[in-house]
Amino acid sequence: ASPLTEDPGIVVPCRLHVLALVAQLRTVLTAIDWFDRETPAVAGTLPDYALFQDLPGAGRQLAPRLLVAFGEQRDRFHGADELQKYSGIAPVTERSGKKSWVHWRWQCPKFLRQTFVEWAGQTINKSFWAGAYYRQQRARGSSHPAAVRALAFKWIRILYRCWQTRTPYDETTYLNALRKRGSPLLRNLGLPG
Numbered sequence: 001a002s003p004l005t006e007d008p009g010i011v012v013p014c015r016l017h018v019l020a021l022v023a024q025l026r027t028v029l030t031a032i033d034w035f036d037r038e039t040p041a042v043a044g045t046l047p048d049y050a051l052f053q054d055l056p057g058a059g060r061q062l063a064p065r066l067l068v069a070f071g072e073q074r075d076r077f078h079g080a081d082e083l084q085k086y087s088g089i090a091p092v093t094e095r096s097g098k099k100s101w102v103h104w105r106w107q108c109p110k111f112l113r114q115t116f117v118e119w120a121g122q123t124i125n126k127s128f129w130a131g132a133y134y135r136q137q138r139a140r141g142s143s144h145p146a147a148v149r150a151l152a153f154k155w156i157r158i159l160y161r162c163w164q165t166r167t168p169y170d171e172t173t174y175l176n177a178l179r180k181r182g183s184p185l186l187r188n189l190g191l192p193g
Contacts, residue, residue: 048163049160051167052064052067055159055169056122056130057119057126057127058122058124062115065119066159069087078159082160083156086108087112088104088108092104092155098124116152117145119152120152120155124148128175129186
């Protein structure tokens with residue numbers, strides 16, 4: 001291999017720039033380690049943490065993020081739909097004349113949307129109904145990202161109710177509710193509805 005240039009006027013400043021970036025990166029990595037250690041400890045002291053700590057797939061990393069997504073002020077959102085829209089999970093339908101198109105929200109807190117999408121993806125193989133719903137969406141032709149966002153949309157409705165009533169999520173209770181309502185999701189799986 002031959003170097004692009006050996007001009008010291010270019011090589012020396014570039015080397016110094018890389019060394020400065022490495023020093024900054026080390027500082028950032030140290031700060032990330034501090035946050036990774038402190039966040040679960042602080043989250044565990046908050047009263048609503050019990051609602052999020054045992055969610056399927058949440059774990060030590062996503063449970064605190066979900067707790068922050070909902071917050072402590074229960075009158076902040078007047079319904080699950082407001083949180084779905086605010087977080088960017090709810091799609092936007094635009095209409096003009098006879099045309100309509102659907103797209104995801106561009107103006108939203110991206111990290112919040114990412115939190116819900118990451119968590120929904122983790123629930124696919126940890127929650128029976130979530131896995132079934134994801135597979136149903138994929139069978140209907142949705143891409144993986146679209147199916148996970150649709151799952152996140154459903155999860156927000158469930159978590160919103162748990163958060164409002166201060167009741168931890170219980171998979172068996174939710175499956176019984178689906179069965180009682182005669183959910184097509186359970187019928188499609190061959191389970192009694």
